[in-house]
Amino acid sequence: MILADDSVLLREGLTRLLDDAGHEVVAAVGDAPALLAAVEHHRPDVAVIDVRMPPGHKDDGLRAALEIRDRHPGVGVLVLSQYVEQHYAARLMAGSTRGLGYLLKDRVSEVADFLDSLERVRAGGTAFDPEVVRQLLARTTHADPLSGLSPREGEVLRHLAQGFVNAAIAERLHVSLSTVEKHVNAIVEKLDLPRDPDYSRRVLAILRYLDT
């Protein structure tokens, strides 16, 4: 893993947290150029990146993340942000969602969830913040088809958009895997989504659907 955050405090805290969880942090850096150099050198499984970093103190981290996804598609990227910026999420989603995460920074305190998200990104999955999904749902222009979903199907959709696989959703909603699969099929049917066996492409399709 590589950590990139300009706050020493957070870098240290995260390093400890990841160490405790058995991950190896090969480099912890404080600015975007150092991050790019470290990724180039170490080729980590995942880079955890803060959006706002030196030198520009704007979206330097995000731009570095996009560059990493461009140059090293094998490296998972988990972006941490102080605020949910739909714009940031949209820029990240513009390409593939394989090994991609976008979380509110505060989520690191929910250690188990954070580690789970990290693990998903490392394994090539997706992890989007519930807040990002909530905002997507709130402003989507497809309000009508969405209202056709049952409450349970809506819940499953929210989890799908966050990047959970069927098994994880089943566990979180305390239902059987086959029930989840049934709900997913219903959602795909009702929203007229492309039937794609590839999980990552399915998440992307859902996110794109909500984002328009």
Next chain:
Amino acid sequence: MLAGVVLGMALGLVELVFLCVAWPACLVPAARPAVVRGLDRLMALERARLSGWLGHEVARRDGGYGFLAARAALGVLGGYLCAAGLFLGGLLLVGGLWDLAWGRAEPVPVNLPGVRIVTSSGLLGLTGGAVLLALVALMTLAVGSLERRLADHFLGPGSHELMRRRIAELTATRSGIVRAVDDERRRIERDLHDGVQQRGVALAMLLGRARHSADPGATTELVAQAYTESRQLLDELRSVAWRIYPTALDELGLRAALAGVADRSSVPVTVHDGLAGRPVSEVETALYFVAREAITNAIKHAGARDILVVLTEDERAVSVVISDDGSGGADPAGGGLSGLARRVLAMDGDFTVESPPGGPTKIAATLPKTPPGGSPEAPETVPGPSGGVSGAAPSGPRTGSSGSGTGSSRPRAESSGSGAGSRRSGAGSSGPGMASSSGSGSGAGASCG
């Protein structure tokens, strides 16, 4: 200057003749363009003379017949008196010298009650000539200053022009203050983001790890760390709040607030407080932020080891001067200083930064005791009558009722408008002092922005 006055006499004669011809010529429509051309040409000559010999620049083009008539009378009369005095003085001097040189001086008895002197005609001539020439010199100065005043009166900025300048100044400082507010917000956001929020996340992370941890020993350790972190978070929050606005400033005044700055500073700060009472709140706040920013800059950028803050006042204005022994080179256009300059200029104050490379740095702000918003009780008197009698009184409530309807920002705007008006009339009555101070204020603004 003598040459200017003598030239003025010649020009005055020409002008007199021109006016005599132009007045009747104006009645003939065909001759009017020629008259206007002549007027323009004469005015150009006058301007050249004023700037060349009397050191007086005239900006406005139109002055017209009034100026020429007054100028011609003054020029001819003053010029004639000067020339006559010069001629007579010269004759007396030369005659006296001539008499003394050739020994033809005759004894002249001066026989007055109590005084009995026998002098010579040569010495009398010399004395008379010298006195007359001195008189001519004095008169030249007087005529020169009269000419300048005349030019100011007829050609200088009129009330319309002064108003236009004032409006331009107000527009500039108004947008300046908006920018200053935005900068301030950006800074607050950064303070919160970089300090408080990071500590908050770190604290949450420690507690999260504690909850996640299976080992009770490690959990206790993590909770202890989280406790320390929470204390630091509170400290950070307190210091951010204090940086945004120290409540001591309102409650205890400038002296106490600056003492707080001095206490927190890593470098000795000496504060000399020469204020008899407390300035109005806006002035106090502005002085405080100027002093604090200057102190922060001196420590952070100039590596100062000794900082002196001096507060002084006179009957019109309050000043703060911050000097340090640091390495200088402060940039007046830099973020902090330009924000302060905008704030001070918006209050019709004067802000200067002297910071040569190598130091020392001296930052000074002078603020009028009564800021442009008017006297401190003005905001209360304006909305006052409106609250009770909305619509009963004929003229007053109109400004007031809009204020009471929309909240507190409106009455302020109203009162600042009327305050600016009253200040303008004040500038007119109290003479050049007021006008020059606002002029230097805008000058500093140009150099800072």
